Amino acid sequence: MIYDLSQNSSFTDGVQTSWDSTSIKLIMTCPRKYFYKMMQNWTPREVSPHLLFGGWYATALEHYYKYVTEGKTSDEALEAVVKETLISTWTYRTEPSVEGDINYPHGVNIIKDKDGNRQGYPWVSSDGNKTRENLIRTIIWYVEEFKDDENTPVVILSDGKPAVEYSFRIELAPDIIYCGHLDRLVDYGGDNYIMDQKTTKSTISDYYFKQFNPDQQMSGYTFAGQIIFGIPVKGVIIDAAQIAIGFSRFTRSFTSRTNAQLEEWRLNTIHYLQFAQSCAEKGQDEKNFPMNLESCSNYGGCEYRDVCSKNPGIREQFLKGKFNQDTNMWDPLKQR
Amino acid sequence: MSTIQELFARDPLELTKSDIREIVKVYRENRVKFQLGNMSAGKAPAKKTPTQAAAQAVTGKLDLSKIL
Numbered sequence: 001m002i003y004d005l006s007q008n009s010s011f012t013d014g015v016q017t018s019w020d021s022t023s024i025k026l027i028m029t030c031p032r033k034y035f036y037k038m039m040q041n042w043t044p045r046e047v048s049p050h051l052l053f054g055g056w057y058a059t060a061l062e063h064y065y066k067y068v069t070e071g072k073t074s075d076e077a078l079e080a081v082v083k084e085t086l087i088s089t090w091t092y093r094t095e096p097s098v099e100g101d102i103n104y105p106h107g108v109n110i111i112k113d114k115d116g117n118r119q120g121y122p123w124v125s126s127d128g129n130k131t132r133e134n135l136i137r138t139i140i141w142y143v144e145e146f147k148d149d150e151n152t153p154v155v156i157l158s159d160g161k162p163a164v165e166y167s168f169r170i171e172l173a174p175d176i177i178y179c180g181h182l183d184r185l186v187d188y189g190g191d192n193y194i195m196d197q198k199t200t201k202s203t204i205s206d207y208y209f210k211q212f213n214p215d216q217q218m219s220g221y222t223f224a225g226q227i228i229f230g231i232p233v234k235g236v237i238i239d240a241a242q243i244a245i246g247f248s249r250f251t252r253s254f255t256s257r258t259n260a261q262l263e264e265w266r267l268n269t270i271h272y273l274q275f276a277q278s279c280a281e282k283g284q285d286e287k288n289f290p291m292n293l294e295s296c297s298n299y300g301g302c303e304y305r306d307v308c309s310k311n312p313g314i315r316e317q318f319l320k321g322k323f324n325q326d327t328n329m330w331d332p333l334k335q336r
Numbered sequence: 337m338s339t340i341q342e343l344f345a346r347d348p349l350e351l352t353k354s355d356i357r358e359i360v361k362v363y364r365e366n367r368v369k370f371q372l373g374n375m376s377a378g379k380a381p382a383k384k385t386p387t388q389a390a391a392q393a394v395t396g397k398l399d400l401s402k403i404l
Contacts, residue, residue: 079356086348118347133344133380140363141378246376 001316002284003040003325009333014039015280018169018177019273020332021217027276028216030296034276035289036304038330042323044303046126053130054199057241060085060139061197062165062183069154069164074147082136089132092120129201129243138199138241138248145250152186152195152237157229168228169333173270175277178220179332185225191234193254194221198240204251212238212255219265222257286315341381 005011010018016038026034036042060081067077094108101109111119125131155163163185170178184195196218202208212218218236225233235256242249257265282288296305310318319325340362343355369377 075360078360079353082359083348083351083356086344086351090348118349120347122344131380133340134378136344136359137363137366137378137380140360141367144364144367244375246374246379247370248378 001040005039005284005329007327008329008331010331012175014284015175015277016273017175017277018179018333020178020180021220022330023332024178024216024220024269024273028272029298030292030302031276031279031289032286032291032308033295033302033304035279035286036307036319039280039284039289041325041329042304042307042319043326044323048303049125049127049130050199052123053125053127053135053243056085056088056135057138057199058183058197059088061142064139064143065154065184066165069162074143078140078143081139085136085139089123089135090120091123092118127201129245130199134243134245134248138243141248142197142239142241142250146239152188152193155185155187155192155229155231163229166228168224170224170227172266172273176270176273177333178224178269180220180224182221182225182228185229185233186237188237188254192225192229192231193235193237194225194233195237195239196221198238199243200240201243204240204242204249208240209238209253209255212236212253213257214261214265215255216265216269218255219257219262220269223262223265226262286312339381 005014010016010023016023023034023038026038063084064077064081067080068074072080093111095111097104097107097109099105101107103109113119123132157163164183166182166185168178168180168182172178182194186193186195200208218238222233222235235254238253238255240251240253242251279288291308296302296308302308306322307315307318340359343351343359346355363378366377
């Protein structure tokens with residue numbers, strides 16, 4: 001089955017040319033997974049609660065720091081992001097717009113009852129820890145933990161602007177653009193670091209942080225920071241949140257990279273991306289994207305493991321039954 | 337005053353600044369309890385059973401003045 005990639009600006013003639021850390025991770029993890037997810041846009045009917053939780057959490061903290069930078073007090077910024085997150089985690093029941101509506105024919109209207117109340121329901125997580133209530137708790141507790149942190153002031157660039165909210169596009173090689181988004185560059189004891197947040201259900205220990213070195217996302221952020229800010233960037237500060245049923249606990253750690261390691265990351269990444277491009281040039285067929293059989297069981301099991309375990313002849317039928325293939329594609333070039 | 341469960345169950349577009357402040361206040365208080373050693377201080381309150389919710393919906397509308 002050929003999926004129309006012409007609407008995805010990160011692809012040219014069916015070959016991906018602009019890459020973010022999400023798509024790089026996919027091809028490094030398993031070419032077949034990359035094919036199903038990135039090139040054919042098969043997404044599970046039920047989105048992982050960990051992905052949703054992490055995405056809402058990252059957005060909330062990004063907006064919190066943005067509002068503070070714009071002049072809001074910490075309390076004002078926190079109240080704003082709590083309300084935003086409550087809205088993001090709420091689904092309104094909708095119906096197609098009708099002739100005469102402003103948004104007709106492409107929009108939808110929220111269904112209201114006879115009293116004019118909007119119809120909707122809150123997000124109900126399938127995970128006992130990463131719930132809507134615990135998401136709000138984690139945002140509030142994070143701000144309580146770090147709002148008075150004077151150890152990580154935002155770096156002020158030579159043009160006088162704070163180094164926050166940077167979307168970047170960097171050419172790694174001909175026909176390979178590395179793109180992404182950096183929330184904040186901070187000064188820690190005279191060294192510059194990118195800030196990032198992670199969530200986990202596990203107890204956070206030194207072992208937990210070992211996963212970030214080597215790690216393509218952290219190396220990529222450090223590499224991008226050096227290029228776009230034009231100053232030395234030592235690495236990434238990771239604020240990890242342990243999400244338990246009764247509490248959220250935070251631990252801060254650092255991961256650093258040398259320039260030699262960053263150059264190694266660049267060459268390594270180019271190698272994988274050129275491999276992905278060579279697969280795609282052969283055509284949009286799963287046979288061109290080999291399975292990495294050693295990654296199927298990692299992190300609780302690949303979401304496509306049940307697909308790959310089927311006989312090749314019935315996989316497409318299985319995908320149609322268990323996955324969606326909507327038109328909302330992941331496009332690394334779309335700025336947040 | 338609304339309970340935290342009621343605020344979470346309400347259409348978020350209808351929540352007032354005061355409602356949001358109440359949520360923030362409750363979780364700040366929970367964090368202090370956690371820091372004092374209560375490991376389940378931040379646990380979300382148990383949701384009402386359908387029967388409890390239905391009972392509350394009815395009792396909220398009772399008007400004793402009509403029968404007294």
